[in-house]
Structures are given as C-alpha cells and as structure tokens.
Amino acid sequence: MRFSVLHIEENGKDARLVERVLMMHFPEVEVHHVNNLKDFIQLIENNPPDIIISDYGLANHSGEIFLKTCRIEVPDVPFIFFTNTSVGAIRSKLVSDGAKEVLNKMEAERLPEVVENALLQIHVNEEANILSSILSQISDPIIIRNNYGFITHVSDIACLQLGKSLSDLMGTRDVKVPVDFRPIKDKKGNTIGEIGHLRVGSAQMKKFEMN
Template identity: 25%
Template sequence: MNTTLRILILEDVQDDVILIEHALKKDGIQFELMQVDSQETFINALSEFDPDVILSDHSLPQFNSMEALKICRKQGLDIPFILVTGTMSEEFAVRCLKEGADDYVLKLNPARLSSAIVNSIKQKKIDSERKEAEKALHQQNKELVKINEELDKFVYSVSHNLRAPLTSVLGLVNIGRMEDSKKDDSFQPLFDMMEKSIRKLDATLKEILDYSRNARSDINIERVDLAVIFRTCLESLEFIEGYEHVRKEISIHNDEIAFYSDSHRLGVIFDDLISNAIRYRDISKKQPSLVIEAEIAADAVHILFRDNGIGISEELTPRIFEMFFRATEKSEGAGLGLYIVKEMTKKLNGIIQVTSVPGQGTEFHLEIPNAYPVEKQTNFNRQIW
C-alpha cells in the first residue's frame, strides 16, 4: 500500500492493539490508528477520524462487532469492516459475512491481517467501480428510452404528416391531368414527371418507416396465407412502370400445411423483391418474366423468386444487401430496399441468398422458419396464376 491508511480499531485490550500494530508494521503497511472501546467513541470516530478500514473485536463489555457493523451500514459507510477476534466458530463467521462483514482474522493468526485488509480494500474498489458502471448504464438506458420515444414521434410524423400530404398532392396532380385532357394534353408530360417524383418520395418514406418498425417492433406471429400476401403485393405494385409488361407466375406447394410467421414483414419482403423484378426487367427481351415458387414444409417455407431481367454483375452481388448501395444506375431509390429485406429476414430468423448473371436474370432464395411447425405433411400443389 503506497498510501497511509486510517485504521479505526474497536478493541478494549491494549495488548491486542499492540499485537495488531506489530503485524501491520511487519508487513510494511503504512497506517494511522485510532482505538475506541465504546459505542459513543466509535460513532464519534466514524465522522471525526473518517477511517479507511475498521478492525473490530467481536465482544466488548457493552458493545459488539455486529452492532458496530449495523451503525456503519446505517450511516451509508461502505468501507472494509474486518473482525479481529480471539475465537470464532465457522457457523458464526459465515453469519457475520452474511451480515456484511468483509473478512475475519483470528488473533492467534495475525499474519493474515495485512492481506485481509489489502484484499478487502481492493474488493471495495471493484464493487464501487461496478456500482458506478451500473449507475452509468442505468443513466444511458434512461437516455436511450428518451431517444426511442423521440424516434417514435418522428416515425409518427413521417407516417402521418409527410405521407398524407403526398397523397393529397398526387390527387391534385390527377385532377390537373383530367382538366388538361379536356384541352390539348400539353401538360401531360409534366404531370407524369410530378407523379413519378411523388411516388419516388413516398416509396423512400415507406422504406424509412419499414426499417424503423422492423428494428423496434416485436414479431407478430400468426397463421400466414401466402397467396393473400402475394396477391396484395401485386395489387399494390400495379402503378409501377412496366408492371403490365412482366409475366408473373406464382405457385405454392403444400399450402395445406399451416405456416406461421409475421405477415407484415413477409409482405414488405415480397413487395421489394417483386418490385425489383419489375423495375429491372430486360426490355430487350420479348417476354420479361417473374416466377415465384413457394414450398411450405413443417419446419420452414422455401421461396424462389426468379426473373429474366438485366441481372447483377458478379463483383456487385455481395454488396446488394448493404445500406444505401445501388447496383445499377437505373436505380432511383435510396438503396434501402434490399437492406430492409435482409434485416427483416434476419428478424424472422430466416436466410436469403442471391445468384445473378448479367443479361440472364436473378434468383433470390428465401427460407423462413415455420414458427408453429406441424408434424404431418402431405403433398398438395396449388397454381395461383
């Protein structure tokens, strides 16, 4: 110990005090000692002497170590309290440690006193640092809760205060287009560009909302009807340029097996993969196509999205799931779509893989665990489109 310790000793036998002093000096402990032998002097010393360590005999004529320990803890003093006593049963020693004593040393073995003091001080320091870390963590958690609440408000604002006006503006654009059609249609190209920009902004806002909700909301497990989700996705994408030019074929196998997952997240995943197949179709081909094959099993559903679009180069394929990454100049989005697909798939404990050949097309392989697997399987195929 490089510092001088203030040691308060509760002891009424002077010879024992001398014995303790000798043991500490022998081990090179630098200390300043104050001896007390009553409750009153002990209480006064706690405030006036401000000890670093307390050594206490167990039994004094009108006072004992357990009473002294309770006084220390009642005053909020978290300093090492070590019993130094003549005899002590193992049972009583355990009870003292449970009451809050840091250690005990028998007067017959004073050689262990120095190490007991040093170890108790080190342990108190560790405990103090741990409590400070827990306090800091608690404060960080409070700040994080506050940030999350503010983020909730932001998401609500994006959803209601931004997307709603866009819908109104789009309605006004359509009214303007109808009025212009009664004349010479001279402003139709401008209306088309306005609508395209509005839908692009709305799609970006939707991606932000999808990302936030996926990260912050729990999974909602329910029985899933894949056919309904696919049909809803196609209906929502009818306005996309080129939708009518892409032949879409969707089939589901073994759909009598109950499949349980999160319908909303699956809808977002399907929506993005289908819209990408439409947006990045190969217009040089006679018949752009998208084939979706889903096979439901007791443990998982396996879905293949296969298109004959422009494809993705080999060196870019590993990066398509990165945030804000766009694999082609034709991309007009914010680069969040496939990133969100990956994150939602992970949220569902699923796996998504991609293979692509430029000029030939792209395949996405999706595997989503069945959250409520059934034991018996039968083969049954259903063609939807």
C-alpha cells in the same frame, strides 16, 4: 498504499499487535483505536475510515453492535472481526450480517491479506459505480475499458452501431473500429480505466460487419 483503519479493541497489547502487523505490510497505514461505542460513532461520523477491524467479545457491547452501526452509518466500509472468540461458532452469522471476514487472533499473519483483499474490493466497487454512473448519463456510442485494456462497459447505442451484444464485447480488447479514448479518474485522481467514443462511419461499419 495510504489508507486508514479504525480498530475497536479494549486490550492494549492486542491493539499494539494489530498496528504493528499492519504497519509491517502497509507502511503508510493510519490506525486509530477506540474501545467504546460512543467514540466509535463519533469517529465514523467525523472521519470515516477505509476499513474497520473489531474485537468481538467487548466488555460493554458485543461486536455485533459495532457491525450493525457500521452497516447503517458507513455501509460501504469493510468490517473485519479479529477476536479470541471461537470463530467457527460465529463466522457464518457475522458474514451474513455484513462482516467481510472473521479471524481468530491466532491468525494474525492472515490479517494483512484480508485487509488487502478488502481494499481491492473497495476499488472494484468504486470503479463499477463510477463507470455505471458515466454510462447512465450518456446517450452516445461509448466503450469503457480497464487499465489492462479489456472492455468492461459498453453503452446500448454502441452495441447497436457495432451490431454486437454486450456479451460479445465484454472482456475483449479490440472492436476493430476507431475509438477515441481518454483516461477516467477516481476521486483520488487515480486512473481506473479509459472511456472511448466510437468514430464509426457507414464504410467502417460495413467493413466491421464483414469481419
């Protein structure tokens, strides 16, 4: 799994700890370290990471400044706090401000799980955006299914032709009529599902309605 992490940390020992923990679980991860706001802004402008991990109690700036900057400059990048600060006192506010998770540095073993969940959410969000964009540009009877074969999106005209509501079709695996499916790729060339065009004639529709 190839992805990049930007780690905001002033303590060299803690920076090495995070890099070691991540590389044990994700051998292809690329970790960059910064310890000030100027370098942070320069990096996210020139080479946005997939995930940001940050300490909270920094000498010159609060971690909240980095979070707010992230939400403005790269709003879709997950932001994880990894800090010695008492998590209970700050977690609720930071999550409501847009942090993905807030971990104490004593919970280092949880960091790979939190990072992996963030990566999965990136994929889910990207997939939903791609598929919604596709449907918004198409006025044909289209059905989209995910890599597991479950229907996730149906165009209005497809619902009309099938005589079914969107809720009837979502999550099912078969519409009982011929559909020509082809792969959908994301920006990295990964297959994220299939898009299908209904081939429905009047005889087929009558048979479908009887079922």
